[in-house]
Amino acid sequence: MINILLVGVGGQGTVLAAKVLAQAAQSKGWQVRTAETIGMAQRGGSVVSHVRMGSEGEPVHAPLVAPETADAIIAFEPGEAVRSLPYLKKTGAVVTAKAVVQPVTAALSTKPYRTEDVIEALGAALAESGGKLEVVDAAPFLEELGNRRALNTVLLASAVARGAVPLTVDELKEAIRACVKPRFIEMNLAAVDAVADR
Amino acid sequence: MTKKLLMANEAFAHAALEAGVRVVAGYPGTPSSELIETVARLHAEGRAHGVHVEWSTNEKAALELLAGASYAGARCLFTCKQVGLNVASDALMSLNYVGVKGGLVLYVADDPGPISSQTEQDTRRFGDFAKVPVLDPSTPEEGFAMIKEAFELSERHGTPVIVRPTTRICHASTFFDVQDETHARPLPEEGFQKNPKWIIFPRRAYEAHDEIFNRLRMIQDEACKDGLSQFNTVIEVAPGMRFDEAARLTGSQFLARKDAEGEYSDVLEWEGTPRFDFETQDGPHVGIVAGGVSAAYVREALRHLERNQAEEGLQLPAYRFLQIGTPFPFPKELVRAFLDGLDCVVVYEELDNVLEDGLLRTMGEHGIRCQIMGSSCGLRYRGENSTKEILGSLKSFMAAFADADMAHYAHCPGDGSPLVENVDALLPVRPPVLCAGCPHRGSFYAVKRALGKREAVPCGDIGCYTLGNAAPLNAVDTCLCMGAGITMAQGFSVVESDKKQVAFVGDSTFFASGLTGIANAVYNGHDITVCVLDNATTAMTGAQPHPGTGVTLMGERRKPIDIEGVLRALGVECIVGADPLDLQGSIDAAAEAIGFEGPSAIIFRSPCVQLKKPDPVLHVKQELCTGCKKCITEIGCPAIGFSAEAQGARSKDRGQAFIDPGQCNGCGLCVQVCPFAAIQKEADHD
Numbered sequence: 001m002i003n004i005l006l007v008g009v010g011g012q013g014t015v016l017a018a019k020v021l022a023q024a025a026q027s028k029g030w031q032v033r034t035a036e037t038i039g040m041a042q043r044g045g046s047v048v049s050h051v052r053m054g055s056e057g058e059p060v061h062a063p064l065v066a067p068e069t070a071d072a073i074i075a076f077e078p079g080e081a082v083r084s085l086p087y088l089k090k091t092g093a094v095v096t097a098k099a100v101v102q103p104v105t106a107a108l109s110t111k112p113y114r115t116e117d118v119i120e121a122l123g124a125a126l127a128e129s130g131g132k133l134e135v136v137d138a139a140p141f142l143e144e145l146g147n148r149r150a151l152n153t154v155l156l157a158s159a160v161a162r163g164a165v166p167l168t169v170d171e172l173k174e175a176i177r178a179c180v181k182p183r184f185i186e187m188n189l190a191a192v193d194a195v196a197d198r
Numbered sequence: 199m200t201k202k203l204l205m206a207n208e209a210f211a212h213a214a215l216e217a218g219v220r221v222v223a224g225y226p227g228t229p230s231s232e233l234i235e236t237v238a239r240l241h242a243e244g245r246a247h248g249v250h251v252e253w254s255t256n257e258k259a260a261l262e263l264l265a266g267a268s269y270a271g272a273r274c275l276f277t278c279k280q281v282g283l284n285v286a287s288d289a290l291m292s293l294n295y296v297g298v299k300g301g302l303v304l305y306v307a308d309d310p311g312p313i314s315s316q317t318e319q320d321t322r323r324f325g326d327f328a329k330v331p332v333l334d335p336s337t338p339e340e341g342f343a344m345i346k347e348a349f350e351l352s353e354r355h356g357t358p359v360i361v362r363p364t365t366r367i368c369h370a371s372t373f374f375d376v377q378d379e380t381h382a383r384p385l386p387e388e389g390f391q392k393n394p395k396w397i398i399f400p401r402r403a404y405e406a407h408d409e410i411f412n413r414l415r416m417i418q419d420e421a422c423k424d425g426l427s428q429f430n431t432v433i434e435v436a437p438g439m440r441f442d443e444a445a446r447l448t449g450s451q452f453l454a455r456k457d458a459e460g461e462y463s464d465v466l467e468w469e470g471t472p473r474f475d476f477e478t479q480d481g482p483h484v485g486i487v488a489g490g491v492s493a494a495y496v497r498e499a500l501r502h503l504e505r506n507q508a509e510e511g512l513q514l515p516a517y518r519f520l521q522i523g524t525p526f527p528f529p530k531e532l533v534r535a536f537l538d539g540l541d542c543v544v545v546y547e548e549l550d551n552v553l554e555d556g557l558l559r560t561m562g563e564h565g566i567r568c569q570i571m572g573s574s575c576g577l578r579y580r581g582e583n584s585t586k587e588i589l590g591s592l593k594s595f596m597a598a599f600a601d602a603d604m605a606h607y608a609h610c611p612g613d614g615s616p617l618v619e620n621v622d623a624l625l626p627v628r629p630p631v632l633c634a635g636c637p638h639r640g641s642f643y644a645v646k647r648a649l650g651k652r653e654a655v656p657c658g659d660i661g662c663y664t665l666g667n668a669a670p671l672n673a674v675d676t677c678l679c680m681g682a683g684i685t686m687a688q689g690f691s692v693v694e695s696d697k698k699q700v701a702f703v704g705d706s707t708f709f710a711s712g713l714t715g716i717a718n719a720v721y722n723g724h725d726i727t728v729c730v731l732d733n734a735t736t737a738m739t740g741a742q743p744h745p746g747t748g749v750t751l752m753g754e755r756r757k758p759i760d761i762e763g764v765l766r767a768l769g770v771e772c773i774v775g776a777d778p779l780d781l782q783g784s785i786d787a788a789a790e791a792i793g794f795e796g797p798s799a800i801i802f803r804s805p806c807v808q809l810k811k812p813d814p815v816l817h818v819k820q821e822l823c824t825g826c827k828k829c830i831t832e833i834g835c836p837a838i839g840f841s842a843e844a845q846g847a848r849s850k851d852r853g854q855a856f857i858d859p860g861q862c863n864g865c866g867l868c869v870q871v872c873p874f875a876a877i878q879k880e881a882d883h884d
C-alpha cells in the first residue's frame with residue numbers, strides 16, 4: 001500500500017495533482033482511491049487530498065490515509081507540511097514548496113510567520129525521525145514557465161524525481177496527458193521537464 | 199464503456215443516467231452538488247439523451263417538480279445536502295403517502311464532522327421518520343450500484359427511495375466503467391393517468407398509511423434475502439484468518455432462508471460457500487456491525503490488527519462481521535441470524551446510533567441476549583470515525599470480549615509522539631476566508647463604515663458571506679439557516695427597536711428563501727435594511743447559476759429575474775444599488791438605505807472572483823508604505839501580508855505590508871483603504 005497526502009492552501013491545485021497520481025497508479029494496474037477537501041475550506045483554508053494505491057495488488061478499502069502511514073507528503077505550502085506531519089510514516093518523505101503563504105490571521109497578529117522558521121522546524125523534525133525532506137524553491141520554475149498555476153506539477157515532478165513516489169517521469173507525463181485540460185498539457189509537461197532536467 | 203477516474207458524485211450521475219433517469223432537479227449544497235453538474239455536463243456534451251436537468255429555486259420546488267414528473271412515469275432524481283431535505287420535507291412527507299409511479303430517488307448527502315454544514319443531522323433517521331427506505335453506501339462503487347437499484351426499488355413498491363452517502367463517500371474518487379452515451383427511459387404511452395390516489399385526503403392518507411406499512415415489511419424482507427441483500431454483507435472469519443481472505447471465500451453473502459411455512463429458519467445457511475467447521479473449532483462469540491464509510495474503516499483497521507498480531511506470533515479470535523447498507527427498513531431477520539451464538543457486538547456508524555437501535559430492537563423482539571457496544575456505550579456520537587479510532591476500539595473490544603491475547607505492541611497509527619511539538623506556536627491557524635478580491639469584502643466594509651458608531655445587529659446567512667464574520671471584518675453576528683438573516687433581523691427590530699437591523703443575503707439565497715421574509719418585513723412594517731450581495735452566482739458550492747442569472751443547466755439563456763424589480767414589487771420603497779469595489783459610492787448608498795425608516799434594501803452588484811478574469815495585480819510601494827497596517831486591519835484581504843523586516847523611507851522599523859502577486863486579483867479595494875496612497879498599479883523598479 002502506498003499512501004500519499006497532498007496538502008496546501010485552498011485554491012493551490014491539490015485536487016488536480018491527486019487526480020494525476022491516481023491516473024498514474026491505475027496505469028500500473030493498482031487499485032486506487034482518492035479523497036478531497038471540497039467546500040468551505042477551499043476558500044483559503046487548509047486543504048488535504050488523500051491518495052491511496054494498492055501497490056501490492058491488495059484492495060484499498062478506506063479513502064483516507066491513517067495517521068503515521070503516509071509514505072509521502074507533498075506540500076504546496078511548508079506550514080501545511082508541518083500541520084500534516086502526524087500522518088507521515090517514520091521513514092516517509094516530505095516534498096514541500098519553500099515559500100509560506102501568510103493567512104490573514106498571521107498578517108493581523110504581531111507574531112511573524114516566516115519561511116525560514118517553518119523550514120527549520122521541518123528539517124529538525126525529519127532529521128530526528130529519519131525521514132527525508134526535499135524543499136523545492138518553485139519560484140524560478142514558475143517564472144521560467146510564466147505560469148503560477150504550474151506549482152502543483154512542479155511539486156509532483158520534484159517528488160517523482162526524488163523518488164518520493166514510486167512513479168517514473170514518463171509515467172507522470174502520461175498521467176498528465178490523461179488528466180489535464182488539453183490547452184494546459186504542454187505547459188505542465190514543460191514543468192515536468194524543467195524539474196527533471198535540473 | 200470507458201474506464202474513468204470519477205469522484206463518487208460524478209459516478210452517481212452516470213449511474214442515474216444509465217438507469218434511464220429523465221428528470222434531475224435539486225439545489226446546490228456541499229457535499230452533493232457535483233452530481234447535478236455532471237448530469238448537466240454530460241447533457242451539454244450530447245452524451246445524455248432525453249434528460250432534463252435543473253437547479254430549482256430551492257429543494258422544495260425541486261422535489262415537487264419531480265413528484266409531478268414521476269406521476270407521469272418518468273424516472274426522477276432529486277439531490278440536496280442533509281439540511282436541504284428539511285426544506286423539501288413538507289413535500290416528502292405527503293409524497294410518501296401518495297406514492298410515485300416513475301422511480302423517484304432522493305440523493306441526500308450527510309456531512310459528519312460537520313465539514314461544510316450547520317448540523318450533523320442523520321438522514322437515515324429522517325427516512326425512518328418519513329417512512330422512506332434508505333440506502334447507505336460504504337464505498338463509491340457500492341453507491342453506484344445503489345443508485346441503480348434504488349430506481350428499481352422505487353418502482354417495485356411505488357415509494358420514494360433515499361440514497362444517503364456521507365462526505366467521505368461523495369468526495370472520494372476511484373475508477374469506474376461508465377457508458378459513453380445514455381438514453382432516458384421512454385415515458386409510458388398512457389402518460390399521466392387520473393386516479394383519486396394522487397389527491398391526498400385524510401381518508402386516503404389513512405389507507406395509504408397501511409400501504410406504507412406493508413411495503414416497508416416487504417422491503418425489509420428483500421433486504422434480508424433478495425436483491426437488496428447484496429448491500430448487507432456478512433463475513434465470518436475463523437481464528438487467525440485474514441479478513442480479506444474470508445471476504446473472498448465466503449463471497450460475502452449469507453442468507454436467512456424462509457422454510458416451507460414462510461417462517462425464517464433459525465439455522466444459518468451460507469450461499470454455496472464454506473462455513474468454517476465449527477464442530478471442531480470454536481465458533482465466533484463476538485461480532486462487528488458497521489455501516490457507511492465506517493465499514494471501510496473497519497476493514498482497514500482489521501488489516502492493521504492482523505499485522506500487529508502476526509508480528510508477535512498471535513492471531514485474532516473468530517468473529518463475525520456485518521455491514522448494513524439498508525439501515526431503514528432495518529434488515530431484522532438477517533440481523534437475527536447474524537446474532538446467532540454471539541455474546542457481544544460492537545457497532546461502528548457515524549452520526550446517530552441508527553444501527554445500534556435496530557440491533558437492540560431486534561433483540562428485544564426476539565428475546566435475544568447479547569451485549570451491544572455502540573455510541574450509548576461511549577463510542578462516537580458526533581463527528582467522523584477513522585481507521586485509527588476504530589483500530590484502538592476494536593483492539594480493546596477483542597481483548598475484553600473475545601478473551602483474545604492481543605499484541606502487546608499496542609501501537610496504533612497516530613500513537614507516536616509528534617514530530618513537531620507545539621505546532622500551534624509555530625503556525626497561525628488557517629481558517630477559510632473570503633477570497634482575495636471578493637466583492638463581499640467591500641460590501642461588508644462599506645456597511646460597517648456607514649453604520650459608524652450606530653448600534654446594529656448584522657444578521658448573516660448561509661453562503662460565502664458567512665465568512666464575513668471573521669476578523670477583521672467581524673461583520674456578521676448571526677447565522678441560522680438559509681434566508682433567516684432577513685427574518686431574524688425583523689425579530690431583533692421588534693425587541694431592540696433602538697438598534698439598526700441589517701440583514702445580509704446572497705443572490706441565490708434571495709430567490710431560494712429570501713422572498714417570504716421580505717414580504718413579511720413590508721407587510722408588518724419592520725425597520726430593517728436588507729443587503730443583497732449579488733455576485734451573479736451560487737459561489738460557496740462552486741458557482742452554480744440561479745434565477746437571477748438567467749442561465750439554466752439546459753444551456754438556455756432566459757431573462758434574468760431582476761432583484762431590484764422583485765424588491766419593488768414586494769413593496770420595498772427605498773432601494774439603492776452600489777458597486778462594492780467602489781468604496782465611497784458604497785458607503786454613501788449604505789448610509790442612504792440605513793437612514794431610511796422602514797424596510798430598505800441595498801443591492802451590491804459585482805461578480806464573484808471565480809467568474810471573472812483577474813485585473814492586474816497591485817503593489818505596495820516601499821517608499822510610501824508607513825507600516826500602519828490599515829489595509830490589513832480594516833479589510834483583511836488574504837493577498838495582503840505583513841513583513842516585520844521590510845523597511846522603507848516612511849515605515850522606520852514598523853515593518854511593511856506586501857501583496858502576494860499569486861493571490862491578488864486587482865480588485866482595488868485596498869487602494870481605497872490605504873491612507874498614504876502606498877498601494878499602486880506599478881511595481882517598484884529597483
Ligand code: SF4
Pocket residue numbers: 634635636815816835836837838857861862863864865866867868869
Ligand atoms: S487589489 Fe488589494 S484588496 Fe484586491 S485582491 Fe489585490 S490585494 Fe486584495
Ligand code: SF4
Pocket residue numbers: 818822823824825826827828829830854855871872873874875876877
Ligand atoms: S499599504 Fe497603506 S494601509 Fe497598508 S500598511 Fe502600508 S500604508 Fe498602511
